[in-house]
Amino acid sequence: MRKIGIYGGSFDPPHLGHRQVLEFAKKHFEEVWVVPCGHRSDKHKLTEASLRYQMAVCAFKEFKVLDIEIQRGHMIPTYELMKHLEQVHPNCSLSFLLSVDLVPTLQDWDFGKELVEEINFVVFPREGHQVSENLIELYSAKSNFRFIQEDLNISGVSSTLLRKMISEAYESRDPATTMEAWGLLQSEVIDLVIRNNLYA
Numbered sequence: 603m604r605k606i607g608i609y610g611g612s613f614d615p616p617h618l619g620h621r622q623v624l625e626f627a628k629k630h631f632e633e634v635w636v637v638p639c640g641h642r643s644d645k646h647k648l649t650e651a652s653l654r655y656q657m658a659v660c661a662f663k664e665f666k667v668l669d670i671e672i673q674r675g676h677m678i679p680t681y682e683l684m685k686h687l688e689q690v691h692p693n694c695s696l697s698f699l700l701s702v703d704l705v706p707t708l709q710d711w712d713f714g715k716e717l718v719e720e721i722n723f724v725v726f727p728r729e730g731h732q733v734s735e736n737l738i739e740l741y742s743a744k745s746n747f748r749f750i751q752e753d754l755n756i757s758g759v760s761s762t763l764l765r766k767m768i769s770e771a772y773e774s775r776d777p778a779t780t781m782e783a784w785g786l787l788q789s790e791v792i793d794l795v796i797r798n799n800l801y802a
Contacts, residue, residue: 640671679712729758
């Protein structure tokens with residue numbers, strides 16, 4: 603069976619940290635599929651889904667970017683998304699890529715109990731975030747969880763911080779050059795951001 607990694611997120615905007623996760627995942631999977639989320643009621647300032655999808659396509663050209671949530675117009679709970687993809691791709695072994703800081707909240711997600719029992723997870727570290735050893739031991743004992751212990755050297759930048767930086771960059775004489783200098787955004791993503799006046 604083909605091993606496929608599923609990487610979901612808002613990607614608002616997609617940045618260097620996301621790419622570093624994907625580059626890591628390439629070493630462990632035959633393919634990695636990116637799934638930008640649809641509309642989320644818990645994120646009131648989320649950029650329009652179609653624009654986030656376009657940015658993800660530009661940022662992750664060598665990866666498959668799925669528009670399943672964009673087409674449906676709303677976020678699909680991770681459990682339902684993975685079950686759907688398993689049904690559509692029965693000859694693939696699918697694993698969801700998860701940042702370690704999200705592990706403590708997993709059972710609070712929609713269908714949390716089923717999620718932690720039935721879905722495969724590959725958990726990667728995130729700079730500045732630690733999870734209790736007891737929790738790691740609890741999930742490591744499950745055959746469907748795999749924790750990556752190696753140092754991935756993933757940028758600690760967050761989309762939240764980046765949106766603030768972009769907002770301030772609009773005040774500079776040349777916003778595009780300012781954003782490019784950070785080395786955190788693909789040039790095509792910067793073009794989309796400026797053209798659509800995102801995060802101003």
